[in-house]
Amino acid sequence: xxxxxxxxxxxxxxxxxxxxxxxxxxxxxxxxxxxxxxxxxxxxxxxxxxxxxxxxxxxxxxxxxxxxxxxxxxxxxxxxxxxxxxxxxxxxxxxxxxxxxxxxxxxxxxxxxxxxxxxxxxxxxxxxxxxxxxxxxxxxxxxxxxxxxxxxxxxxxxxxxxxxxxxxxxxxxxxxxxxxx
Numbered sequence: 001x002x003x004x005x006x007x008x009x010x011x012x013x014x015x016x017x018x019x020x021x022x023x024x025x026x027x028x029x030x031x032x033x034x035x036x037x038x039x040x041x042x043x044x045x046x047x048x049x050x051x052x053x054x055x056x057x058x059x060x061x062x063x064x065x066x067x068x069x070x071x072x073x074x075x076x077x078x079x080x081x082x083x084x085x086x087x088x089x090x091x092x093x094x095x096x097x098x099x100x101x102x103x104x105x106x107x108x109x110x111x112x113x114x115x116x117x118x119x120x121x122x123x124x125x126x127x128x129x130x131x132x133x134x135x136x137x138x139x140x141x142x143x144x145x146x147x148x149x150x151x152x153x154x155x156x157x158x159x160x161x162x163x164x165x166x167x168x169x170x171x172x173x174x175x176x177x178x179x180x181x
Contacts, residue, residue, distance in 0.1 A: 001042040006050075009043065011086045021106055024084050025114035032122035041131045044119030047083065053094060054079040055139055057146040062097035064149060065162040067110050068173050080115035081106075101161040149175035 009031050017023035032040055055075070063070045063078045070078060082090055085103060092099040103110070123131045147158050155176065156163045166172055 001039050001046065003046060003050075006043060006046040007087045010084065014084065014086055019106060021081065021084060021109035022112070022114055025118065028084075028115070029118050029122060032118060033125050035122070035126075037123055037127050037131070040119050040123045040126060044123075044131070047080075047115075047119065050083055050090065051076070051079045052139060054082055054090065055142050056094075056097075057142045057144040058097040059093060059100070060142055061147045061149055062093070062100040062159060062162055063110070064175060065155070065159055065166060066100055066104060066107055066172075074111055077113050077116065078110050080113075081110045084115055098159045098161045101165050104165055150178070152176035 010028065013024050013028040013031055017027045032043060035043065059079075059082075060070060060075055063075065067078065082093055082100070082103070085106075089102070092102065120130050123129075147155060149155050152174075166174055
């Protein structure tokens with residue numbers, strides 16, 4: 001399986017399920033179950049690779065602005081959520097994490113663990129056993145440089161769309177107010 005096939009599966013699930021992220025996970029699992037065990041394993045490896053591409057300080061900082069504080073475990077779930085929206089969405093977020101604001105209508109699904117373990121679950125359904133998880137883990141530390149989110153003017157310059165979203169959604173905690181309270 002190559003990345004083109006991988007993305008066709010992911011984007012096909014999103015196209016079938018639409019904006020319902022829980023349903024996307026269900027459709028994705030159904031599609032994975034139709035693959036051979038080797039294809040399922042390759043899909044899982046590719047998912048981990050593209051997820052790792054989102055492991056950066058700018059994406060972490062953007063997620064913190066959209067969702068509130070995000071620890072490393074929650075960031076993995078957020079990365080899965082971004083990947084589930086497809087290649088173009090992921091690319092836009094990678095190129096400019098401020099574009100994460102485009103996913104704001106689905107933010108209620110960002111912290112729900114819909115996608116972790118789907119390849120393993122599909123493999124067990126197909127073979128009755130899990131596949132071996134070999135290979136290197138993802139990167140130790142996020143790439144890039146973190147933004148000091150307690151610096152309101154700097155954060156507004158770096159993430160103008162996300163901070164505008166915060167201005168319109170006053171119920172979401174602002175990192176710069178945490179620093180002063």
